[in-house]
Amino acid sequence: MNNSGSVLSYISIDDVLRDSDELTLFISRTGTIILINSRGSEILGSPANDIQGMNWFEDFIPDSSREHVYNEFRSNLNDPEIHVFNQDYPVLCSGETEKQVFLYNRIVTDEDGIVMCIMVSGHLIDGSFDSQDELINDEEIYRSFVENSNDAIIVHKDGIIVYVNNTAKRITGYIEDEFYGSSVLDFISTDYKPMVLKHMTDRMAGKDTPSVYDIEILRKDGDIIPAEISISTIHYKGERAQMATLRDLSSRHSLEEQLRQIHKMEAVGQLAGGVAHDFNNILQVINGYTELAQGSLEKDNPVLEMLQQVSQAGERASSLVRQLLMFSRNQLIVTKVLDLNEVITEHLTMLERVIGEDIVLEFLPSKETIYINGDQAMIGQILLNIFLNARDAMPEGGEIKVKTKRVFLDSEFCKTHSSSGQGYYAMLSISDTGCGMDKGTLSRIFDPFFSTKGITAGTGLGLSTVYGIVTQHDGIITANSKPENGTRFRIYIPVVDKDDVIEELLPEHEIVEETSKTIVITEDDENVRILASAILSEAGHEVITAANGEEAVLLISDSPDSVDLVVLDVIMPILGGYEAADRIREIRPDLPLIFCSGYSKGQNHKDIDKHMERSRFLSKPYSMTQLLNAISELFSETQ
Numbered sequence: 001m002n003n004s005g006s007v008l009s010y011i012s013i014d015d016v017l018r019d020s021d022e023l024t025l026f027i028s029r030t031g032t033i034i035l036i037n038s039r040g041s042e043i044l045g046s047p048a049n050d051i052q053g054m055n056w057f058e059d060f061i062p063d064s065s066r067e068h069v070y071n072e073f074r075s076n077l078n079d080p081e082i083h084v085f086n087q088d089y090p091v092l093c094s095g096e097t098e099k100q101v102f103l104y105n106r107i108v109t110d111e112d113g114i115v116m117c118i119m120v121s122g123h124l125i126d127g128s129f130d131s132q133d134e135l136i137n138d139e140e141i142y143r144s145f146v147e148n149s150n151d152a153i154i155v156h157k158d159g160i161i162v163y164v165n166n167t168a169k170r171i172t173g174y175i176e177d178e179f180y181g182s183s184v185l186d187f188i189s190t191d192y193k194p195m196v197l198k199h200m201t202d203r204m205a206g207k208d209t210p211s212v213y214d215i216e217i218l219r220k221d222g223d224i225i226p227a228e229i230s231i232s233t234i235h236y237k238g239e240r241a242q243m244a245t246l247r248d249l250s251s252r253h254s255l256e257e258q259l260r261q262i263h264k265m266e267a268v269g270q271l272a273g274g275v276a277h278d279f280n281n282i283l284q285v286i287n288g289y290t291e292l293a294q295g296s297l298e299k300d301n302p303v304l305e306m307l308q309q310v311s312q313a314g315e316r317a318s319s320l321v322r323q324l325l326m327f328s329r330n331q332l333i334v335t336k337v338l339d340l341n342e343v344i345t346e347h348l349t350m351l352e353r354v355i356g357e358d359i360v361l362e363f364l365p366s367k368e369t370i371y372i373n374g375d376q377a378m379i380g381q382i383l384l385n386i387f388l389n390a391r392d393a394m395p396e397g398g399e400i401k402v403k404t405k406r407v408f409l410d411s412e413f414c415k416t417h418s419s420s421g422q423g424y425y426a427m428l429s430i431s432d433t434g435c436g437m438d439k440g441t442l443s444r445i446f447d448p449f450f451s452t453k454g455i456t457a458g459t460g461l462g463l464s465t466v467y468g469i470v471t472q473h474d475g476i477i478t479a480n481s482k483p484e485n486g487t488r489f490r491i492y493i494p495v496v497d498k499d500d501v502i503e504e505l506l507p508e509h510e511i512v513e514e515t516s517k518t519i520v521i522t523e524d525d526e527n528v529r530i531l532a533s534a535i536l537s538e539a540g541h542e543v544i545t546a547a548n549g550e551e552a553v554l555l556i557s558d559s560p561d562s563v564d565l566v567v568l569d570v571i572m573p574i575l576g577g578y579e580a581a582d583r584i585r586e587i588r589p590d591l592p593l594i595f596c597s598g599y600s601k602g603q604n605h606k607d608i609d610k611h612m613e614r615s616r617f618l619s620k621p622y623s624m625t626q627l628l629n630a631i632s633e634l635f636s637e638t639q
Contacts, residue, residue, distance in 0.1 A: 023101065024121040026108075029077065031057040031070075034117055043101075043124065045094030056120070060091045062098055076105070077115070083107045083211065083232030084243060099124050109211070152227075152246040155236050159183050159200055162236065171248050173220035184244065189216035189224050196229075203231065203242070217246065225250055279317070280598030280620035281525045287314040287621045288531040292538070295624075318621055337496060338374050340404055340426050341365040347380045348402075351387050358397030359390075366404045370426040372493045378469045385466050386430050386489055393434025393487065403429040406495060409476075424495045425475075431488035437481040445479060517564035517635070518542045522552040522580065523596075524572040528620075532567065535624045541631075548572045549580025553587075560588050565631060570597035581615075592634040594627075596620055 023040040027033050033054050041048040044060060054060075057070045069089045076085040084106050090098040103122035109115055152168035154161055164179045172187055179187075188196050192215045202209045211232070217225040226249040234243045290310050297304050344363065352361055383402075390400050404426065411422045437445070446467040466489075470477040473493050481487035519541050523529040526547075533543045544563070546552040549572055556563055566584060568577035575583075577595055584591060591614070598620045614637065616630040 022121050022123050023103075024119070025051075025056070026117045026119055027056045028117055029115055031055045043093060043099075044091070045097075062090055062092060065089050073105070077107065077118070079233075081233040083109075083230070084234050086235075149245075150247075152248070154179070154184065154187075154244045154246070155234070155241050156184050156244065157236075157239065157241045158204070159185065162241065168246070171219075171225060171246075172217060178220075187218055189218045192216050199231070200242075214249070215246075217248075278598070281528055283314055283317055284621040285527045285531055287311065287318070288528075288535065288624065290314060291624050292531075292534065314621070336373070336376075337371050337498060338376055338379070340370045340372050340374075340379075340428065340493075343374075343376055343379050344383065344402060344404065344428075347383050351383060354384065355387055355391045355400065356397075359394060360397075360399045362399065362401045364401065364403040366406055368406060369498075370404060370406050371496050371498050372426050372473070373496045374473055374493065375469075378472075382428075382466050382469055382491065383430070385463060389463065390430070390432035390434055390487070393432055393436070398433040398486075401429075401431045403427075403431075405429070407492070409492060414476075425492040426495050428491040428493070429488060430491075431486060433486045436483045436485045436487055438483055442479060442481050446477075516540045516542060517631070518544065518562060519631070520544045520546055520552055520555055520563055520566045522546040522549060522567060522572070522577065523569045524548055525569075528569075532627070535627060536631075539628055549575030549577060549583075552580050553583045556584050556587050556591070563588075563591065565592045565594065565634065567594045567596060567627075570595055590614065592637075594618060594630055594634070596622065 023037070023043050025033055025036040025040050033052055033056055036044075036048050036051050038048065041051060044051060057066055057073075061069055069087065072087060076082050084104070086102070086104055088100065088102045091101050093099050101122050101124055103120050106119045106121075107115055108117050108119055149165055149167055152171055153163075153165040154168055155163035161179045161182050161184060164176060168179070169176060174187075184200070185193050185197060195213075196215060199209045199213070209231075212228065212230045215227055215229050217227045219225060228247045228249055230245040230247075232243045232245065234241055236243075290307055294304060294307050294311070297307075344365070348361065348363060355361065387400065390398075407425055407427045409422055409425050414422050445463050467477060470491055470493070475491060475493040477492075478490045479487065480490075519536055521529055521532045521536070521543055523532060523545075524547055529545050529547070533545055536543050544555060546555060549568065552566060552568065553575065556566070568580055570577040572580075577597075581593055581595075584593070593615045594617075595615065596618045614634065616634060618626060618630060
């Protein structure tokens with residue numbers, strides 16, 4: 001029976017094929033072969049599928065050696081202090097040929113210490129050695145099993161290091177000579193030294209200690225690396241020693257942090273989107289009645305100036321809501337194929353004026369043209385918000401450097417950055433020479449309403465808006481910064497071919513004056529419903545109102561030919577706008593529709609895409625002019 005599924009949930013499949021030149025297999029406590037690599041299959045002379053499920057001791061060890069090998073194996077397996085041990089014995093290859101092998105056994109346990117399986121890896125013993133003992137005691141042979149391990153391996157006696165593999169040197173930044181004679185504790189972060197020292201002391205005193213636990217490794221350059229340490233008792237050069245196997249958890253922690261950030265942003269985004277939706281309905285009433293009031297007054301009326309202030313405040317509030325919608329990924333984007341270098345160049349002149357003369361701006365475009373499917377205005381928003389933050393970080397002047405490059409992101413990078421998948425991306429890098437940020441600040445820069453500038457200096461939505469725009473473009477954004485060392489943002493957006501067109505702008509139509517039409521206003525917010533009715537009535541149209549989609553469907557069903565157009569709010573109780581549109585189109589396929597929402601296209605933009613023929617979409621708060629123009633455009637299409 002193949003139990004590889006349950007075992008591989010606790011170990012990495014990479015371990016199975018760690019060294020393709022070695023025989024590597026996983027066996028159960030009783031010897032059942034769970035998994036074997038291609039080299040092992042080659043050595044044993046049978047297909048891997050045939051070997052899996054067979055018993056290692058019964059099927060591959062000669063009768064003369066089987067009992068001794070199995071007893072030695074069981075003895076080591078039952079010793080709670082031993083997690084790694086070596087064996088050498090003959091094995092049967094192709095069913096009958098005996099070949100001597102040297103094997104390295106590693107006991108694999110779950111988080112509770114229960115043995116899941118044993119990883120057996122090794123190779124055929126080369127007859128060029130004078131004796132078997134010489135082979136086993138040769139340190140170079142021992143190193144061959146561990147030197148290229150994906151994990152750092154450190155062997156120590158009484159806490160003093162006597163051996164390290166290449167991975168230990170790579171992840172810590174120290175050279176080999178700097179390890180030998182040093183204490184294991186010298187490479188542990190200050191916060192974790194007391195715990196590690198206690199476990200080491202308890203183990204040497206024969207007390208029970210955890211064999212696997214999390215620590216932090218102190219690199220030579222001062223950086224801290226999260227790691228998992230597994231302690232095993234081994235025999236090294238004929239003496240009892242401890243082997244520490246350290247697994248770098250940086251990628252796992254990065255992925256976990258990415259997932260936490262995504263969940264947090266989604267939760268706050270839902271809140272922000274909901275607030276924006278309700279606020280847009282309120283602004284619709286404020287701005288709409290302000291516009292109606294302005295139109296009803298003579299030009300010399302002093303109240304007009306006051307209404308103008310109300311109108312400007314309403315527009316600023318609308319802008320704030322649009323930022324919330326960008327962050328919550330509910331803002332309408334109109335994408336087309338863009339030359340990224342060209343878009344950046346077009347924005348730089350304006351941005352130079354924004355950042356001031358004391359900041360040097362340098363643009364290093366890629367030598368090749370890079371095309372993306374993007375919203376040009378929103379790419380400008382990305383640049384503007386990051387530039388404003390860079391300017392504030394350099395009050396005495398400095399430098400902003402912008403670079404573009406076509407890059408390939410592999411599956412490992414995409415997996416740890418929650419991307420849609422590996423492939424070619426356009427990389428936009430924006431760096432400054434400002435004051436930089438500490439880790440605490442850096443971890444919160446994309447949080448909405450987080451700001452280091454004080455409550456009077458801004459909304460704290462700048463970088464959260466950038467985050468929302470990038471994710472709407474199926475992209476990735478990363479930030480690196482250290483105090484007094486500036487900040488660098490890297491934005492990755494999938495590249496497209498020049499001729500790719502994913503979404504086009506709606507066609508423009510000449511607006512013509514129209515006679516009175518019968519229009520159904522469908523809106524659950526009574527104040528907005530009354531306002532829209534007033535706007536259309538003043539424009540000379542006959543208006544019928546409905547409080548939800550179901551009422552609108554009934555109105556059309558009762559008199560399908562008497563209605564010329566239906567205005568539908570997208571989010572309504574009982575029956576929403578898109579669902580109502582489906583039923584209305586069954587009754588009157590040619591009936592023009594206008595969808596309205598405090599979200600961009602509601603919560604699912606695919607819904608409106610299938611209704612785009614003879615339709616328009618208005619984001620709340622819309623102006624009286626926008627509503628009337630949308631109506632005129634639709635009627636002009638039918639003539």
